[in-house]
Amino acid sequence: GNSVTQMEGPVTLSEEAFLTINCTYTATGYPSLFWYVQYPGEGLQLLLKATKADDKGSNKGFEATYRKETTSFHLEKGSVQVSDSAVYFCALSEGYNTDKLIFGTGTRLQVFP
C-alpha cells in the first residue's frame, strides 16, 4: 500500500542554519505530496504542496521538490528561525478519487537562538 517515510527527529539546529527534513514515499499512480506543520498546542496546517513530478512547492521560505525518480519530497529552508520550531509532517494524497491523506510520523524541529 501507499506509505510515507520521514527521518526521525528531533532535528536540533541553531538559528540561521540550513534545514533539510527527508521524506520518501511509496505509491501507485501519481499522488500529490504535502508538507504540514504543527506548532505547539495547535492542529496541523498546510505548509506547501506539489501535484506532479518536478513541481516545487514553496511557502514562508520553505521549499520541497517532487522527485519521481527518487520518490522523494524533502523539505528545505535556507535559514531557520526559532519560530520555525514545530513538528513537520510529510503526506501524500492517494489519488483524485479519494479525500484521504497518508501522513508520515512527523519530525520535530527545535531551533535554538
Add this chain to the structure above:
Amino acid sequence: DARVTQTPRHKVTEMGQEVTMRCQPILGHNTVFWYRQTMMQGLELLAYFRNRAPLDDSGMPKDRFSAEMPDATLATLKIQPSEPRDSAVYFCASGPDRSRDIQYFGAGTRLSVL
C-alpha cells in the same frame, strides 16, 4: 478568518464514562475527518465523511467509538465506554470539494481517561 472549531479543548474523565467531542467544520466544506494523535502511534485516521455520509471508518474501534454528522455544521465523535488507552489528542479536519486533498485542522481535543 474561517477555521475548524473543536470543543471541548480539554477533557478529563474516568474510565467507563461517555465522552462526546464536537467539531464545527468550515462553512462550505463538505468533507470532514477525525484523527487521533498519540506519541506511540502518531496520527491515525479514525473516520471521514463526505456530504455528511460516512465513507470510511475502518480506523475506528467499532465497539466503543461512533462518529456522526447530524447536520452540515456539526460532527461528533463519541466514545462509550471510555478506557485509559483512549487518552490522546483528537483532531477534526475539514476540506473543500474544489481542492479535495487539502485539509484544515482544528486545534484538537486533548482527552485524558483516568
